[in-house]
Amino acid sequence: MRSFVHAALPALAISTLIAGTAHAQGGVVPPTASASSGALKIAYVNSQKILDSVPGRSEAEAQMQKEMEGYRAEVQKMSDSLNALVSAYNKAEPTLSATVKATRQKDIQTKESAYQQRVQQLEQQAQQRQAELMRPIMLQINKVIEQIRSEDGYAMVFDAGNQSGVVVAADSSLDITKKVIARLRTAGPISTTPPANPPKPSAGPTIKPTGASRTPDPNQP
Secondary structure, rough: OHHHHHHHHOOOOOOOOOOOHHOOOOOOOOHHHHHHHHOOEEEEEEEHHHHHHHOOOOOOOOHHHHHHHHHHHHHHHHHHHHHHHHHHHHHHHHOOOOHHHHHHHHHHHHHHHHHHHHHHHHHHHHHHHHHHHHHHHHHHHHHHHHHHHHHHHOOEEEOOOOOOOOOOOOOOOEEOHHHHHHHHHHOOOOOOOOOOOOOOOOOOOOOOOOOOOOOOOOOOO
C-alpha cells in the first residue's frame, strides 16, 4: 500500500527557516555548517522511517483495506455489466438495423459515462478517507517532533526522507529519527476509529472495462 503511505508524507511537520537565514550566504545553509559554526542548532528526521515505525499505522492501513472491499465490489459489478452490454452489442450488430444500432450505442455511451463518473467519485472519496485515517497519526508525529525540537533547543528540523526536501547529505549525529520513533512508541498506538458512516474508498487505478474502451461509431455499418 505504498501510495497510502506516500499520501501522508507531505503532512509531516518540518520547521521553516528563520527569516533571512536561508539567504545569508546566497542560499540554504548546509546542516553541518550551521551546527559547527554555532549559528543554528539543527537536526533532521527521516519521515519514511518514522511512518514505517509509528504505532497505529498498520491499523489505519487495515481499516482502509477493509473499507475498500465495498468499492471493489461496486466497481467490478459496474464493469461486468458494461462489458456484457458491449459484448451483446458486438454479437448482434450484423443483424441490427441502423435505428436499433444507434439506440444501443447511445445506451452503451450513457452507461460508460456513468461508470467513469462513479469511479472518479469513489477515488476522490478514497483520498479524503486516507487523509482522515492518517490525520491523528500525523498530528502525533508533528507533536513529538515539536516537543523534541523545543526541549533540545533546535532552531529547525529538516526532513531527509522527503524527496522534495533540501537535505542532500548531513552528519548522522544530527539525526533524531530514532528519538522520535522511541517517543512515539512510548506514547502508544494512535486511535484511527472511523466515523459512523465513512465514505466508500477507492481500490486504486481506474478499472477499464474490457472491450468497452471505444464506443461504437453509429456512422459505421
